[in-house]
Amino acid sequence: MQTGPKFVRHFEQELEQLKGKLLEMSALVEASVQRSVAAVTQKDRSAAEQVFRDEARINQLEMEIDEFAVNLLATQQVVAADLRLVVAALKINTDLERMGDLAVSIAERAVSLLAEPVIKPMVDIGHMSALVESMVRKSLDAFVAHDADMARSVLASDDAVDSLRTASYHELVSFMEKDPQHIPQALDLIGITRSLERIADHSTNIAEDVLFLVKGVDVRHHAEARQ
Amino acid sequence: MRHFAVELEELNQALLEMGALVESSIHCSVQALVDRDERMARRVMEDETRINRMELDIDARVTRLLALNQPVAGDLRLLIMALKINTDLERMGDLAANMAERAITLSKVPAVKPLIDTPRMASLVEDMLHRSLDAFVKRDAALAERVLPADDEVDSLRDRIYSELLELMQENPSVVPSAIHLMFVARNLERIADHTTNIAEDVIFLVRGVDVRHHASENKV
Numbered sequence: 338m339q340t341g342p343k344f345v346r347h348f349e350q351e352l353e354q355l356k357g358k359l360l361e362m363s364a365l366v367e368a369s370v371q372r373s374v375a376a377v378t379q380k381d382r383s384a385a386e387q388v389f390r391d392e393a394r395i396n397q398l399e400m401e402i403d404e405f406a407v408n409l410l411a412t413q414q415v416v417a418a419d420l421r422l423v424v425a426a427l428k429i430n431t432d433l434e435r436m437g438d439l440a441v442s443i444a445e446r447a448v449s450l451l452a453e454p455v456i457k458p459m460v461d462i463g464h465m466s467a468l469v470e471s472m473v474r475k476s477l478d479a480f481v482a483h484d485a486d487m488a489r490s491v492l493a494s495d496d497a498v499d500s501l502r503t504a505s506y507h508e509l510v511s512f513m514e515k516d517p518q519h520i521p522q523a524l525d526l527i528g529i530t531r532s533l534e535r536i537a538d539h540s541t542n543i544a545e546d547v548l549f550l551v552k553g554v555d556v557r558h559h560a561e562a563r564q
Numbered sequence: 565m566r567h568f569a570v571e572l573e574e575l576n577q578a579l580l581e582m583g584a585l586v587e588s589s590i591h592c593s594v595q596a597l598v599d600r601d602e603r604m605a606r607r608v609m610e611d612e613t614r615i616n617r618m619e620l621d622i623d624a625r626v627t628r629l630l631a632l633n634q635p636v637a638g639d640l641r642l643l644i645m646a647l648k649i650n651t652d653l654e655r656m657g658d659l660a661a662n663m664a665e666r667a668i669t670l671s672k673v674p675a676v677k678p679l680i681d682t683p684r685m686a687s688l689v690e691d692m693l694h695r696s697l698d699a700f701v702k703r704d705a706a707l708a709e710r711v712l713p714a715d716d717e718v719d720s721l722r723d724r725i726y727s728e729l730l731e732l733m734q735e736n737p738s739v740v741p742s743a744i745h746l747m748f749v750a751r752n753l754e755r756i757a758d759h760t761t762n763i764a765e766d767v768i769f770l771v772r773g774v775d776v777r778h779h780a781s782e783n784k785v
Contacts, residue, residue, distance in 0.1 A: 403644075410630065411640050420631050424623075427644065431651060510744065514737045520730065527744065 362398040363477045369440035374466040376447035385444040395437040432539040439532045446525045461505035476543040491544035498537040582618040583697040589660035594686035597667040608664035615657035652759040659752040666745040692760040708767035718757040725750040
């Protein structure tokens with residue numbers, strides 16, 4: 338078995354490369370989420386088009402990261418803590434790619450809303466997206482800094498996102514009941530809040546992976562262990 | 565240390581057991597919706613907890629196998645794939661539980677319309693899941709490939725359900741809340757189909773070493 342200094346250096350370099358790729362991907366996904374929301378709230382078509390353009394790169398990076406992680410595991414003797422890092426990287430990779438898909442779906446709805454007059458001020462979507470964007474940012478920062486406290490603060494926000502979404506949902510439903518003419522547009526808005534909620538869920542997954550990575554404890558599906 | 569091959573086989577069995585429970589959850593959640601059967605829906609929600617526990621157990625098995633055995637190329641790919649399939653199955657369980665919750669809500673209000681396309685969509689999706697797991701067990705790329713075209717059929721059923729519900733809502737706004745629930749059920753079934761497609765693509769990758777993930781989706785557009 339290789340254990341010399343040269344081997345160690347090489348392995349650490351590869352691990353750094355893996356983190357670098359994941360950071361590139363997370364920066365892209367974070368920007369896509371922001372742009373897709375701007376496309377909705379500011380009726381910004383060029384922001385939506387940028388989201389569509391970046392999707393290909395995000396998909397490409399997902400495959401590169403998977404392949405890189407598998408090769409790393411195949412060619413190196415990986416010890417427990419590093420193994421957790423590589424497994425966390427694989428999971429975060431999947432979450433990021435799904436978040437990218439959701440940003441695309443928000444941007445698509447933004448484009449279909451461009452042609453329509455605004456039926457209601459997008460206050461809730463503004464609130465909700467600000468919260469979701471901060472969850473995305475914090476979960477990724479927590480990963481980079483191995484910061485368990487920051488990861489925990491992401492978990493705490495998930496309920497706030499859910500209740501914002503529920504409030505906006507009820508409002509939109511009563512809107513549709515009163516004014517059937519605007520049903521298609523209200524459905525787009527419901528779809529957008531649903532996508533934002535799911536982006537928040539993926540950030541929560543990432544935060545849970547960070548806690549697993551830092552503490553070695555699996556907090557998924559155990560709400561009481563999160564406190 | 566126990567023999568690697570034995571542990572790998574146990575992992576296979578654990579994934580299949582989870583797959584079977586997820587398949588039955590999909591079936592029962594839609595059946596509960598059609599039959600307005602609240603008890604059946606509650607059972608699906610209870611099974612979700614079991615599915616979540618299975619997910620944690622499978623992840624722990626995979627991590628242990630990776631740590632203790634330093635597996636090489638083929639087995640390594642298999643283990644990584646088990647991680648991915650595990651994630652997909654757990655999400656499908658979540659989606660089934662979400663459909664069951666909607667079934668409970670809808671069982672308490674008058675029916676909007678007879679449900680014909682929704683159970684049809686569900687049985688298509690269950691079949692996709694069954695075949696993709698079968699392809700995984702048999703390491704059969706050709707079988708996995710045959711799962712992929714069904715995804716288009718699922719999408720067109722979803723589109724049909726959407727436009728039908730949209731029309732109903734516009735004619736009669738009082739059905740809006742129920743119709744939205746039914747739209748989300750169709751959306752969940754579509755997403756479950758996407759997850760089965762992920763599994764099928766993983767099998768093709770495992771057997772052939774070719775990543776078809778984002779090329780397959782490009783071909784569809």
